[in-house]
Amino acid sequence: MATPVRAHLDVCSWERIAGWAVMDGEPGVPVVLSVTVNQLHCFDIVADQYRPDLHALGWGGGRNGFHFTLQRSSFEDSILVVEIRVAGSLEPLPGTPFTLLNDEAGFAPDLVGGLSAAIGRAVARGHMPTLAAQGRVLVAALRRVCDALPGAGLAVNALAQAEPVSFSTGPMPLVSIVVAVRDQFALTMRCLRSIAEHRPRTPFEIVVVDDASSDQTVLLPLVAEGVRVIGNEENAGFLRSVCTAVASTSAPYVMLLNNDTAVHEGWLDHLVDTMAQDPGAGIVGSKLLNEDGTLQECGGLVWRMGDAHNCGRNESPDRPEHCMLREADYVSGASLLVRRSVWDAVGGFSPEFSPGYYEDTDLCFKARAAGWRVLVQPASIVTHREGGTAGRDGVPGTMKAFQARNQRLFRAKWAAVLAGHPVNGEIDPGLQALRRAGRRALFIDDCTPEPDADAGSNAALQHMLALQRLGYVVEFAPSENMSFMPSYTPALQRLGILCRYRPHASSVEEVLRAHPGEIELVYLHRVKNTRFIQLVRELHPRARIVYSVADLHHVRLERGAALGVEEPRAAARVREDELHAIRSSDGTLVHSGPERATILRCLPQARVAVVPWAVALRPDGPGFECRSGAVFIGSRHPPNVDAAVWLLGRIMPLVWHRQPGFVLHLVGSHADAPAVRQAHAALPGVLQDRVRLRGRVPDLAAVLDQVRLSVAPLRYGAGIKGKVLESLAAGVPCIMTPCAAEGIGLPPALALVAAEPEAFAASMLRLHRSPALHRKASRAAIGFIAERHGKAAMDTALAAALEMAGLEAAMAEAAARGQPGRDGAWPAPNRLLRHAAGDGHGQVRDSPL
Numbered sequence: 001m002a003t004p005v006r007a008h009l010d011v012c013s014w015e016r017i018a019g020w021a022v023m024d025g026e027p028g029v030p031v032v033l034s035v036t037v038n039q040l041h042c043f044d045i046v047a048d049q050y051r052p053d054l055h056a057l058g059w060g061g062g063r064n065g066f067h068f069t070l071q072r073s074s075f076e077d078s079i080l081v082v083e084i085r086v087a088g089s090l091e092p093l094p095g096t097p098f099t100l101l102n103d104e105a106g107f108a109p110d111l112v113g114g115l116s117a118a119i120g121r122a123v124a125r126g127h128m129p130t131l132a133a134q135g136r137v138l139v140a141a142l143r144r145v146c147d148a149l150p151g152a153g154l155a156v157n158a159l160a161q162a163e164p165v166s167f168s169t170g171p172m173p174l175v176s177i178v179v180a181v182r183d184q185f186a187l188t189m190r191c192l193r194s195i196a197e198h199r200p201r202t203p204f205e206i207v208v209v210d211d212a213s214s215d216q217t218v219l220l221p222l223v224a225e226g227v228r229v230i231g232n233e234e235n236a237g238f239l240r241s242v243c244t245a246v247a248s249t250s251a252p253y254v255m256l257l258n259n260d261t262a263v264h265e266g267w268l269d270h271l272v273d274t275m276a277q278d279p280g281a282g283i284v285g286s287k288l289l290n291e292d293g294t295l296q297e298c299g300g301l302v303w304r305m306g307d308a309h310n311c312g313r314n315e316s317p318d319r320p321e322h323c324m325l326r327e328a329d330y331v332s333g334a335s336l337l338v339r340r341s342v343w344d345a346v347g348g349f350s351p352e353f354s355p356g357y358y359e360d361t362d363l364c365f366k367a368r369a370a371g372w373r374v375l376v377q378p379a380s381i382v383t384h385r386e387g388g389t390a391g392r393d394g395v396p397g398t399m400k401a402f403q404a405r406n407q408r409l410f411r412a413k414w415a416a417v418l419a420g421h422p423v424n425g426e427i428d429p430g431l432q433a434l435r436r437a438g439r440r441a442l443f444i445d446d447c448t449p450e451p452d453a454d455a456g457s458n459a460a461l462q463h464m465l466a467l468q469r470l471g472y473v474v475e476f477a478p479s480e481n482m483s484f485m486p487s488y489t490p491a492l493q494r495l496g497i498l499c500r501y502r503p504h505a506s507s508v509e510e511v512l513r514a515h516p517g518e519i520e521l522v523y524l525h526r527v528k529n530t531r532f533i534q535l536v537r538e539l540h541p542r543a544r545i546v547y548s549v550a551d552l553h554h555v556r557l558e559r560g561a562a563l564g565v566e567e568p569r570a571a572a573r574v575r576e577d578e579l580h581a582i583r584s585s586d587g588t589l590v591h592s593g594p595e596r597a598t599i600l601r602c603l604p605q606a607r608v609a610v611v612p613w614a615v616a617l618r619p620d621g622p623g624f625e626c627r628s629g630a631v632f633i634g635s636r637h638p639p640n641v642d643a644a645v646w647l648l649g650r651i652m653p654l655v656w657h658r659q660p661g662f663v664l665h666l667v668g669s670h671a672d673a674p675a676v677r678q679a680h681a682a683l684p685g686v687l688q689d690r691v692r693l694r695g696r697v698p699d700l701a702a703v704l705d706q707v708r709l710s711v712a713p714l715r716y717g718a719g720i721k722g723k724v725l726e727s728l729a730a731g732v733p734c735i736m737t738p739c740a741a742e743g744i745g746l747p748p749a750l751a752l753v754a755a756e757p758e759a760f761a762a763s764m765l766r767l768h769r770s771p772a773l774h775r776k777a778s779r780a781a782i783g784f785i786a787e788r789h790g791k792a793a794m795d796t797a798l799a800a801a802l803e804m805a806g807l808e809a810a811m812a813e814a815a816a817r818g819q820p821g822r823d824g825a826w827p828a829p830n831r832l833l834r835h836a837a838g839d840g841h842g843q844v845r846d847s848p849l
Contacts, residue, residue, distance in 0.1 A: 005031055005086050007047075009095030011067075012082070013230065018067035020054055021047040021086065025057040032087040033066060037080050044087055072102050084134055094606035095533075101186075101216070104270055165192045167226030173205040175268060175337070176249035180209045180241040181259045185216035187385065188259040191219070192224055200268040204255070204502060211235055211244040235440070237355025243348050254343055256360075257382075259472075260336040264381040270494065271337040273379045274325060278497075282372025283344040283364055285331020286380040289317055296384055297377030299328030300361070303424035306411030307359060311433050317381075320504055325496035327436045333360030335382040342367050352413075358406035365414055379494045398438050432474050434498070441472040441521040442543075444508055448478050448485045448499070450490070452700065453669065454635040455722020456550045459591065460525050462613040463548065464497055466791070466798045473498065474520065477511045479529050492772045508532055512539050521807060526550045527574070530581035544807040547585035548611075551719025552595050554578055556639065559716035559739070560778065565715035584607050584825045587805030589798075591720040592743025612720070615729045617788045619782045624771045627708040629663035630735075630764060633700070633726065636669040639717040642668050646757075648679040648712045652762035656687055662768070665692045667703050704730040707773060709767050713760060720744060729785045735763045735779035745788065749780035 007021035021031040033107030034041060047066040055062025070080070083097035177195070181188045190209070195206070206227045210217050212235040220229050230245055246254050253275065255268060271284045288296040295317040308330070312322045346366040353359040364374045398830050411418060422432060434440060443464050449457035464474045475498040484501040499513050502794030512519075512535055519540045524530050526545045534544055554575035571817060579602055582588045588608045596608045630782040634640030644666060655662050670676060671693045680691055697703055704710070710727035714737050719737050723743060729733045734740075735752045737760070746753075752767065754760040767773055787793070 005089075006033070007086070007093045009084070009093055009098075012095065012098045012100075014070065014072065014100060016069060017082070018065070019084075019095070020051060020065045021052070021093070022059050022064045026761045027064065029145060032066070032474075033093070034085045034087045035068070036083045036085075037070070037075065037084075039081070054550065058722075065640060070100070070789050073205045075102055080427050084823050114774075136327075145782045160168075163189070163193070163222040165189065165196045165227075167199075167206060167224075169205045169226055170203045173203045173251045174200055174274065175204040175253040175255050176246070176251040177204055177206045177255040177257055177268075178209070178249070178532055178536070179206065180211060180238050180240055180245065181213065181217055182211040182235065182238075183213045183215045183217060185213070185219075188220070189223070190699065191257065191259050191261050191263075192359055194262040194264075196267045198263050198267060200266075200272075201294040202269050204268065204370040205249070205251065207245045207249060208259075209241040211237070216542070224436045234237050235320065239349045239351070239354040239356045241357050246343060246348060250340075252340055254338050254340055256333050256338070258384065260385040261334055263473070264383070267380045267382055268337075270377050270379040272289045274375060274494075275337065275339065278373070278375070279377050280369040280371075280373050282370070283331060283336060283338045283374045284380075285328070285337070285374075285376050285383040286335035287317060287322065287378040288332060288334060288375065288382055288384040290314070291383060291385055293317070295319075295322055296386060297332060298322040298378055299326065300330045300332065300362060301328040301435065302418065302421060303438070304418050304421045305424065306414070306418060307424055308407075309424070309429050311376075311429060317378075320493075320499055320501065321430055321433070323490075323492055324376045324498045325375060325379075325495045326433065327438075328364075328374055328433070329366035329436065330361040330375060331376050332384075333363075334384045335380070336360060336363075338363070338367070339372075342372055344807065346370055352409055353406050355402065357402045358410045360412070362410055365417065369417070369836045375558060377494070430455070430692065431515070438468075438471045438473045438846045439520045441467050441523060442475045442477065442511070442519050443467070443497075443525065444477050444479055444529060444532060445525040446478060448476070448481070449698045450485075450487045450488055453696065454637070455720070455725075456526070458615075458722050458726075459548075459550065461492075462615075462794060463523070463525075463589075463611070463798065464492075465495065466601070466614070466795050467495055467521070467523070469795055470799055470802070475500065475511070475519075477505070477508045479508050479532075482506060504526045509540075512536065515541065517542065521546065523548065524581075524585070527553060527578050527581050530577075530584065533581070533804075542733045542804070544586045544805050545584075545803055546587045546589060546802070547581050548589040549578065549719075550596065551591070551717070552578060552598060553718070554599060556716060557720040559718070560642075563642075563716055566639065579603060582608070585805075586807075587801055589801055593745070594743045595719060597757060607804050609797065609804055611697065611797040612789050612794050614791045615725045615785055617782060617785055617790075618704075618730045621705045621731055624708065624774050627706060629665060629707050630709045630768070631665040631667055631703055631707045631709050631727075631732075633703075633709050633723040634668045634670040639714050640668070641671040641675050642715055643713045644676045645679045646672070646715060647711065648676070648683065649712075649801065650757040651713060651760050651764075652687075652691075653758060655764055656690065658761075658765055659768070660686075661690070662765075663690050664690065665694055665703060667697055667700065667708065668693045669696055671695045685816050699728065700726065704732050707732060709764065710734045711760075712736040712766065714740040725785065725789055728781035729789070731778040731782050733767055733774065733781060735760060735767065747780055747784055749777055750784060814838065 004024040005021055006024060007019065009019040011018045021033060023029050023031055030046045033045050033047055035043055035045060045066055045068055048063045049067060051062050051065035054064050080100040080102055081097050084093045085091065092387050109366045118710050151565050179191065205530060207230065208220060208227055209230045209232065210220065220227065230248060240254060253272065263645060267286060271286065274284045275281050285299065287298045295312045295315050298312045300311060301309040303309065312319065315322065327595035346363065349359040350362050353362060368374055414576055445460050449460045451458045464476065476492060482502045482505065489499050489501060505511050512600040516539045520543055522536050522540065522545045524532065524545065527549065530547055534545055554571050555572055557566045557571035561568040561571055582599060582603055588599065588606060589611045590608060591610065591612060593610055596610050599606055599608050627689065632644060634644065652664060666676065668814045672695050680688060680693060704727060710732050710736055712721055712724050715740050720743055721740050724734050724736060724740060728750065733750065733752060735754065736753055738753055741753045752763055754763050
């Protein structure tokens with residue numbers, strides 16, 4: 001350096017440019033620095049700012065630092081080459097010159113046009129290298145295609161600084177992601193990088209429509225490999241640009257995504273999964289976050305005057321109300337998935353809302369008018385820089401300036417529909433958002449259901465989903481453990497169940513007191529939870545109370561006492577509790593005819609309905625030759641532990657005597673019970689190897705696909721056995737005791753029942769060795785589950801049970817008294833049965849799922 005100055009540049013960014021400079025031998029003399037941008041002198045600055053680190057070195061009291069900031073808006077150039085020198089010197093400071101990319105400046109029109117044409121020709125001819133090549137190769141290629149263009153050096157520098165992104169898309173994408181952009185190259189690249197970082201498992205393509213940008217967006221074909229870029233020669237506006245892009249795609253789903261978004265893990269997959277689960281869903285939107293992490297919106301409401309409300313705006317995104325799948329008046333086009341068939345049927349965006357604003361709300365209303373549901377899936381999370389694309393309220397020259405005009409257009413177009421909407425301020429938005437989803441039902445169980453662990457959880461989950469299909473928004477509150485369960489609570493929320501948990505609620509009592517009179521149905525699962533009946537009567541007097549026994553515990557305890565494994569006095573106490581709960585509720589649900597008969601023998605006037613639970617069919621498992629052995633599935637419920645010990649000690653030795661290589665799998669928490677471990681250890685060593693103590697497994701289907709049969713050697717118990725139903729649903733025949741078969745109503749081909757160890761073992765061997773018998777039983781199992789334990793059978797039975805409990809009569813009485821319900825009126829009686837029957841196309845379009 002020509003001057004006796006030592007210096008260093010610490011930071012060089014738009015946010016801060018800082019460093020230090022000190023004159024050798026005279027550290028107390030301030031150094032004057034000259035700042036030039038693109039070879040033009042801008043200003044001088046004195047390096048006299050205090051720096052503690054320099055002070056510690058003893059340099060001039062530490063006053064040798066400098067810092068300043070450059071504002072993008074002060075420069076018209078896209079690339080700023082910043083150089084700092086000591087005033088009067090020709091040598092730049094170490095670290096300079098450096099380059100800043102000005103996202104707020106555009107390229108000159110002739111450069112944009114020339115670049116677009118040149119890059120387009122090169123890409124079409126295959127002359128451009130892939131992004132896998134080194135950056136310098138790309139820069140050199142760009143130089144070759146635009147050397148003759150004025151200002152092309154700016155584009156070269158911009159490309160050199162851009163961090164490329166790459167996508168590999170298959171030949172048949174399921175989703176076309178459409179991003180309309182005008183300028184804002186940095187935002188677009190941030191959006192694309194977020195998709196690359198959180199790459200969906202769903203096959204997709206990305207289509208960017210460049211609406212006559214004047215900035216670095218022209219370089220997208222070079223820095224976004226696998227992205228199809230459509231260029232508008234003239235500015236067409238957001239609405240028309242999106243329509244142009246959608247028309248160029250053919251995937252079954254269209255994903256509209258703003259370029260001022262950053263997506264989170266699973267954002268697209270959760271939307272697609274929701275569509276797959278619900279054939280009546282036409283549009284599904286994401287939960288949008290502000291950049292500070294607060295909630296921007298979780299679906300939207302539209303009031304009577306056409307003014308829109310962002311549900312949950314600026315609240316915590318973790319509140320339970322903002323984490324459940326539910327219906328919405330509209331979802332934002334910032335992140336919106338629509339079926340292509342729906343888009344085509346309703347005509348996409350309506351051109352009268354061009355260039356934009358209210359076009360997404362209008363699309364949602366058109367879809368709903370055509371019979372489709374509009375849902376918000378909060379599991380899909382997207383951060384949205386509000387105003388990044390459309391500008392801010394009322395700013396002239398931005399799309400946002402069209403908001404007021406388009407609101408008036410929207411209100412006039414949908415006046416008849418909006419007449420049934422509340423006026424802004426008339427009702428709490430949170431309650432209105434829930435009412436959009438349906439009537440409210442509160443479901444109370446001991447703990448959050450774990451469907452992979454026990455049959456009671458499976459039944460609870462399936463009944464909650466049935467209530468949804470019958471027109472309810474279901475709220476779930478656990479009475480014994482109010483903790484958020486990481487694996488299970490989100491699974492319920494993705495299905496549209498409003499879960500209550502700490503710290504947002506600390507008890508069932510708190511949930512009941514939160515909104516007195518708002519709940520129409522309270523579903524109490526298991527006898528312990530009937531203790532809330534009196535409180536429900538006080539706080540929600542018009543609610544009907546349904547008690548589901550899960551299974552009659554006193555029957556199970558009586559049978560266990562007869563075997564000497566349960567306490568007789570416990571059975572008597574539980575019997576009295578169960579009968580009291582049946583007397584106190586409006587209706588009682590059981591899963592089998594024998595349970596209903598048992599109750600009616602004690603209480604002839606009781607209102608008791610048999611309601612099964614749905615079990616998903618899996619008819620396409622491997623064939624007989626690819627299977628071997630048997631499985632016993634069970635939780636650490638005392639009857640299951642007793643059955644496993646009896647199986648290992650009395651039945652399996654008979655099986656091994658005739659087929660020594662027979663393998664038994666024990667799946668579920670009962671396999672870890674001390675009594676089961678002890679029974680296993682008592683076996684001879686060679687036989688211990690024939691037993692697989694697998695405990696809980698992540699995928700029960702994988703186990704059922706391995707074995708030829710399942711066993712249910714229960715010596716006592718009550719109610720329908722979920723282990724039997726799950727096995728039959730997978731086409732795996734089950735050998736069972738009379739207790740395990742009770743109440744299922746098996747056809748002759750599946751009545752593989754044996755009470756004694758010798759007969760049980762003989763049945764296992766016969767089924768394991770006979771392909772013909774196995775095929776016959778497997779086909780019968782699939783047919784039986786389809787007929788008796790499908791969703792339609794469950795929904796019809798549950799709807800009839802609710803009518804039996806007087807629920808529909810209560811709704812009719814409320815309507816006669818003028819009490820408002822969903823959308824201002826209660827449904828007519830028998831509406832639930834119509835829901836269960838569907839609309840003639842296998843679709844039930846009035847509830848989230």
